[in-house]
Amino acid sequence: MTIKVAIVDDQDMIRVGLRTILEAQPGLEVVAEAGDGLSAVRLIDTGEIDVILMDIRMPGIDGVEAIRRIRAAHGSEAPRIIILTTFDQDEYVLSGLRAGANGFLSKGVSPTDLADAIRDVVAGGGALSAAATATLIGSFTDQLIVPTDPKMVDLFGQLTAREREIVEAIVAGGGYNEIAKELFLSPHTVKTHANRAMTKVGAHDRAQLVSYAYRAGFGTR
Structure with a gap:
């Protein structure tokens, strides 16, 4: 199966x-491009798209607002969306994920990791950079009271x-990749x-896994 990708970036x-x-990666095909948020929203009507790589800062509406509009208009039928940006500030990570992004990666990601992330989100997973994961964890640790959920404890x-x-x-x-090196495993494993x-x-x-794990008490140990 060929994964059809759209690229949204103002540069x-x-x-x-x-x-x-x-296009150098097997099974990936770039089928559409857009240079701003409003054009990104209209991309959905141009043909079949499996994944959108979305920048944050763009003319008109930004990437987060574009994601909100895409989700509002198409719901579960919308393509999977990965934010790909040089800006990994906390407010962008959290607002992007809340808007409905399925991943948040830095533009410094390697070609192999980017291709793997695309395949992961198409398969129903998520993709978060280490910085984005840390931000997500911080959003929980900043809460004054973080109750442990017995159901999550049982599931974990x-x-x-x-x-x-x-x-x-x-x-x-x-x-x-970092975990694989630390545990002497392959990234695939x-x-x-x-x-x-x-x-x-x-x-x-992955974002939801972190959220659930924190509710199971992982982040408090």
Whole structure:
């Protein structure tokens, strides 16, 4: 299956570079481009798109507002969306994920990791940079009272020792490649264990896994 990708960025050179990178990866095809948020919203009507790579700061409406409008207009039928930006400030991470983004990555991500992230979100998962994960965790730790959810404790109790170890590493802000190096595993093995953990606890993506893990008490230890 070929994954159809749309690139939304106001810089021509960035779009050209991303197109070159993605079309060198097996199973990925760039089918559309846009240079601003309003054009991004209209992209959905131009043809089949599986994933949108969305910049944050653009003329007109920004990427976060474009995501809101896409989700409002198309709901579950909308393509998966990954924010790809140089700006990883807390407010962008949280507002982007709340608007309905399925991932948040830095433009410094490697071509292989970017391609893997696209495949992950199409498969129903999520993609978060280490900085975005840390921000998400911080949004929970900033709360004065963080109650432990007994249901989540029970769900996470189903994890194997290895799955739990990987979830703990993700909650600590580690990316798949970083975790793989620390645990002497392949990135594919780390992703497999992470996906199994998500299935067991009912998390749809990595962001939700972190949220659930924190409610199970992981972030308080």
